[in-house]
Structures are given as structure tokens and as C-alpha cells.
Amino acid sequence: MLVCQYNVILIPVTLYNKRTLIMASDLNEIIKMQFNIQAQKFSNWSVTRNDEYHRDYFEFCGINTKDRLLDVACGTGEFALFCAPKVKSVVGIDISQGMIDVANRQAKDQHIANVQFICHEVENIPLESDQFSIVVSKSAFHHFSAYDAVIGEMIRCCTKGGRISIQDIVVYENDNLNNYFEELEKLIDISHHKCVSKDFVVKLFEKNQLAIEKKFELEVDINFKEYIKHAIQSEENQKKIEQLLKMGLNDPEISKNFIIKDDELFFKRNVFLILGKKN
Numbered sequence: 433m434l435v436c437q438y439n440v441i442l443i444p445v446t447l448y449n450k451r452t453l454i455m456a457s458d459l460n461e462i463i464k465m466q467f468n469i470q471a472q473k474f475s476n477w478s479v480t481r482n483d484e485y486h487r488d489y490f491e492f493c494g495i496n497t498k499d500r501l502l503d504v505a506c507g508t509g510e511f512a513l514f515c516a517p518k519v520k521s522v523v524g525i526d527i528s529q530g531m532i533d534v535a536n537r538q539a540k541d542q543h544i545a546n547v548q549f550i551c552h553e554v555e556n557i558p559l560e561s562d563q564f565s566i567v568v569s570k571s572a573f574h575h576f577s578a579y580d581a582v583i584g585e586m587i588r589c590c591t592k593g594g595r596i597s598i599q600d601i602v603v604y605e606n607d608n609l610n611n612y613f614e615e616l617e618k619l620i621d622i623s624h625h626k627c628v629s630k631d632f633v634v635k636l637f638e639k640n641q642l643a644i645e646k647k648f649e650l651e652v653d654i655n656f657k658e659y660i661k662h663a664i665q666s667e668e669n670q671k672k673i674e675q676l677l678k679m680g681l682n683d684p685e686i687s688k689n690f691i692i693k694d695d696e697l698f699f700k701r702n703v704f705l706i707l708g709k710k711n
């Protein structure tokens with residue numbers, strides 16, 4: 433199993449090291465491989481299971497009992513399952529069969545029947561148009577590259593007058609800082625593509641004629657050790673992470689984004705939330 437996992441990881445690592453031009457379809461292959469092997473770790477991560485975050489996002493989107501919810505890139509289904517007892521129905525869609533298997537297992541264990549999980553890429557969603565009163569994508573845009581295709585599909589699946597929302601980590605304001613954390617993110621999880629800016633997300637909504645109803649930004653502190661454990665890395669990348677961390681902690685500017693709480697190392701990340709309406 434270990435040898436098999438290692439081989440699976442080595443292919444994309446080599447791709448990144450050679451700085452090969454990676455097309456969306458190649459990226460999706462990396463995403464599938466990576467999340468298939470790290471599904472259970474991702475689901476066990478305290479951030480994935482944080483019901484306070486789920487409640488905050490649920491309230492931000494104004495989700496209610498009349499809603500039919502589509503969760504785009506739903507992962508192991510924790511947000512979908514949090515919402516399911518409070519809405520009419522939920523569909524979660526994700527490219528990784530490993531993630532979908534965990535989601536289905538959790539739905540079964542929790543006896544939740546009004547949820548359906550589908551394994552498919554979200555650049556073309558195999559569902560009919562105008563079916564969902566709310567379509568969300570949480571913590572996933574940093575994996576995408578075909579932004580227009582994904583937002584186009586989110587809008588197509590949404591009913592007229594329905595809501596569309598994106599929540600995700602966004603770029604650091606300063607380029608030097610952002611480049612540092614982008615490198616770190618890719619070493620921790622090779623399926624990380626790149627964080628977008630909140631302006632980019634706002635423009636994506638505007639150019640797709642979505643009427644923006646709400647925006648919100650917050651800073652979260654992420655436990656570094658736990659963050660590493662939520663994904664799977666090759667030994668080579670683990671060593672690079674250690675070196676990069678040392679470098680960052682010694683850099684006067686970068687180190688300001690690391691803090692110690694209760695003897696544990698945390699780093700700061702900004703999260704952006706946006707809600708719009710399909711006219």
C-alpha cells in the first residue's frame with residue numbers, strides 16, 4: 433500500500449518540479465489522485481469537521497427549509513450533511529471517488545436520506561438546469577483553473593432568483609508573502625493550484641451578471657502541524673516543507689504571519705465569502 437501510494441504521489445510531484453504547463457484536465461487527474469488517497473485524513477481534519485464554520489456559512493447564505501442545495505466540490509460531504517436536515521434536499525458533487533465514498537458512508541451512518549453524492553468534475557455538471565435554489569462552492573476554488581466553466585455550471589444549475597455563493601481562502605495582499613505561502617501550500621497538498629483574490633471573485637460574479645448581495649472576509653489561524661496532517665506528502669516534499677518553514681520563521685516579514693498559541697504553531701489565512709443572486 434505504501435509503495436503504491438508513493439508511486440501515485442511521485443507522478444504529479446515530478447510534473448510540478450519540471451514546471452510543466454499543466455492543462456485543466458491534467459490538474460484534475462492530480463486532484464483525483466491526491467484526494468483519493470487523502471480522503472479520510474481530510475475528513476478527520478478539525479477544520480473539515482468544524483460545525484461552527486458550517487453554521488456561519490449556512491447563515492451567511494441564508495439557507496432555509498425551502499432550499500434545494502447543490503454543493504460544488506463537496507469533498508467528504510460535511511457541509512452538505514450539516515445542511516441536509518435543515519433543507520428540502522442536497523446534492524454534493526466532487527471529482528474524487530475517495531471523497532464521495534467517505535461522504536456516502538457518513539450519510540449512511542447519520543441516517544440522512546435527503547442527500548445524494550455524485551462523483552464528477554464540476555466543469556460540466558451532469559444535472560439538469562434550473563434545479564437548485566442555492567448553489568455553493570466551499571474551500572475549493574484554489575484547486576480550479578477553469579473558473580468560467582465552473583461558475584457557468586453553478587449558474588446553469590441554479591433556479592432564476594436563486595443564490596450562488598463561493599467561500600475560499602484568498603491571496604495575501606503582498607506578492608512576496610503570497611508567493612511564499614503558495615509554494616508552501618503546493619508542497620503540503622500537490623493538488624493546490626492557486627489562490628485567487630477577492631477582487632477576482634467579485635469580478636467573476638459581476639461579469640456573469642450575478643447581483644452581489646453580501647461579501648465577508650475573515651482571518652483564521654490554522655494549526656500548522658494539523659494542516660500538514662490533513663494531506664499526504666512525499667518524503668521529498670516533507671523535507672522541503674521543513675526547510676521552507678525555517679526560512680519563513682527567520683524572515684522578518686513572513687514570520688509575522690506565524691503565531692504561537694498554547695505552544696503550537698499557527699499561520700494566518702484570509703477567507704472570503706460572497707453571495708449573489710441569479711437574475
Ligand SMILES: C[S@@+](CC[C@H](N)C(=O)[O-])C[C@H]1O[C@@H](n2cnc3c(N)ncnc32)[C@H](O)[C@@H]1O
Pocket residue numbers: 460463464467480504505506507508509510511525526527528531552553554555569570571572575576
Ligand atoms: C479542499 S477540498 C474542500 C471540500 C469541501 N468543499 C469542504 O469544504 O470540506 C476541495 C475539493 O474539491 C474537489 N475538486 C477539486 N477540483 C475539482 C473539480 N474540477 N471537479 C470536482 N471536484 C473538484 C476535490 O476533490 C476536493 O474534494
